[in-house]
Amino acid sequence: MSSMTVVCLYLSVTTNPGIVPLDIQPSAVEAADWTICRVCQIRRPPRSHHCRRCQQCVRKMDHHCPWINNCVGEENHWLFIQLLYYTLVLVSMSIALAALHLYYSPPCSYCSPEVFPFSYTRPLLWFTCGQGVLFFPAAVGLVFGQTFNIIIDRTTLENMADPYFKAGVPSPRAIHEAFTDICGTKNVFCWLWPLRRRRPITAQAGYSYYRHM
Secondary structure, eight states, rough: OOHHHHHHHHHHHHHHHOBTTTTTOTTTTTTOOOEEEETOOOOOOTTTTTEEEEEETTTTTEEEEETTEEEOOOHHHHHHHEEEEEEHHHHHHHHHHHHEEEEEEEEEESOTSSSHHHHHHHHHHHHHHHHHHHHHHHHHHHHHHHHHHHHHTTOHHHHHSTTTTTOOOOOOOHHHHHHHHTTTTTGGGTTTSHHHHHHHHGGGGHHHHHHOO
């Protein structure tokens, strides 16, 4: 579980979030839906957003995450979701295993307290358990918030711009449809597997900016 968390963290940091190329041109059919960025003055697909931190427009940008030092956009959102899920499971396992070890394994009565592992095992277990308890609420909140946004097909930035749904209350999507769109595959077993390439589902509809990239 630790290995999967580290892999997802690395891929979330290094994967292109969906930066809009400066020279991209929409087709005649798509041009009506595209907008012009007020900052960098490029034409961009719908729901793109300009990141002032990265100075780039990102397709379907959710937010700029300081923990991965990267934007969370259309191309790496699924990796970020995996990172959150694996982190939540890892934190839960750390709390459970540390607590069970502290409860069922009393201090060693015949071990020399001068030996480093025997001196610091229980303090490190208490530290691990306490750290897990602190991280657990944040992990649950992030997982719940991101999952909710995926189901209603809204990004964090869109929620911040319209927190009271003045533009209309979005209709929840089926869970399979929502995660198929984010993860780029209909295979449920691949949703939590990071070592693959995401296939844009929207490309099947003929969007030229996918073919351009």
